[in-house]
Amino acid sequence: MTHDPTALSVDGVSVDLGGRRVLDGADLAVLRGELVGLIGPNGAGKTTLLRTILGLIAPAAGRVLIDGQPSRPGRTSTGYVPQRHEFAWEFPISVAGAVASGLTGRLGMLRRPGPAAWNAVAEALDRVRMSELADRPVGELSGGQRQRVLMARALVLRPSVLLLDEPFTGLDMPTQDLLSELFTDLAREGHAVLMTTHDIPSALYTCDRIALLNRSVIATGTPAQLAADPDVWMTAFDVASDSALLRTLKAV
């Protein structure tokens, strides 16, 4: 492992989709040990940024570095946790099987998971406290448990960067609290965690830093710094100074 504390760096990334510039010169760095919240309105390019970091979209300009290496699907140390509805929960597979599927790319074609792989699965399940449900079919899990399974599937690769796409959507408050605790712990253990969310108050409460995105990274800073600066929120969300959003900021 290198001594460079920056695990993920997005340098001047521009992305065109269908002839339209969706991201324009976005800059972002996430350090090891840090939980960063990515916030922006719908259509701001959050998902596009995640897909670019994963190497699924080639940027028109700029570059993405993971541990100093250009991002390539299956080659770089990135754990991706998609939104829960992206996963086929009705598929007949156990929790452990679903987590093991995270190793598919790493193992390569024609190879089956061996003892080392199953150890990694057990470790990942233990980390998200789902070991007891390892044999349960995934279709029988609650929303919070499903989010944990997706976390474990990403952790099984022991990634240095974790990307979480709206992990809190559709979950009740106690479940959200338990999950944010887990995210913070994972960051403290040395992962660089980047999470998109629409829940601004909880992001301000749990994240180490916030990045405001709207086609470009408008501002980054600690929650305290950003909460004190309504102008950047008005730019990012295109709202007036009397909006409910800004009143929420003041309440935090």
Next chain:
Amino acid sequence: MSPLDFVTDLFNPDLSFLPKALAVALMSSVVCGVVGTFVVLRGMAFIGDAVAHAVFPGLAIAFAVSGNLILGGTIAGIVTAVLIAVFSQNRRLKEDSVIGVFFVGAFALGIVIISQTPGYAGSLQQFLFGSITGIPDSDLYVVAGTGLLILGVLFALNKEFVAISLDRESARAMGVRVFWLDLVLYVLVTLAVVISVQTIGNVLVLALLVTPAATARLLTDRLGVMMALAPAIGGSSALIGLYLSWSWDLPTGGTIVLVLTVLFLLTWFLAPRQGLLATARRRAHPPRVADRAVRVGA
């Protein structure tokens, strides 16, 4: 006719087409059962239907030029599968519309081609609804070889197919070649359809792909069990269906499919966990709250 008479007929040298038909029906239903697991789990039934219809022009051309039916059907099916995969990349059209366009187009082409060959009425019926007579010996080996190939590829790439079925985007992010593996799966479905068309017919082959796997899904939450149960259900239905059709002089393809459908309906009502009866019984005697809390767990 008793089952014993059926066995006697199977060994009657004058009826040598009968054991051949049984062998082909068993092999194709077993292969379709395994492949069908992914067809059902990925909601690909419509693609299965498309491929089943799409092999028809290939069969018609092969029949018209007295070529190999299996080869003709395979080529036509694969061409259609590739066309669907390529045209589906256009985001403006959903995949099911693309499939709708190509499978009916291919089927229409088949009908026009076969109508140009002499004595087509009989052969048309044979293609559409299957026939147990006239299977050449060479087909037995082709079906067995193709079947083994399909099963081999499916088991070799099982891990990849599971990852793609669970979540395409994450599979892509892991470096899994989603487009190519989709294409491989389409080709496997095509091959499974082609080796089955002879006995069961073009229109009914979808049942071999979908019904056994759907029935198995009602009985288990384990992929491995489902992949073993589906071919077992398909194979026994083929055996029972052929026996019934032979005893009562019923069309073979139709009888096999009806046996499959009855098994599916029985499972729907009687399955130990998900069946209608079990659900009703649970509703009448719900588990006590304490038990339920333990079951839900952490």
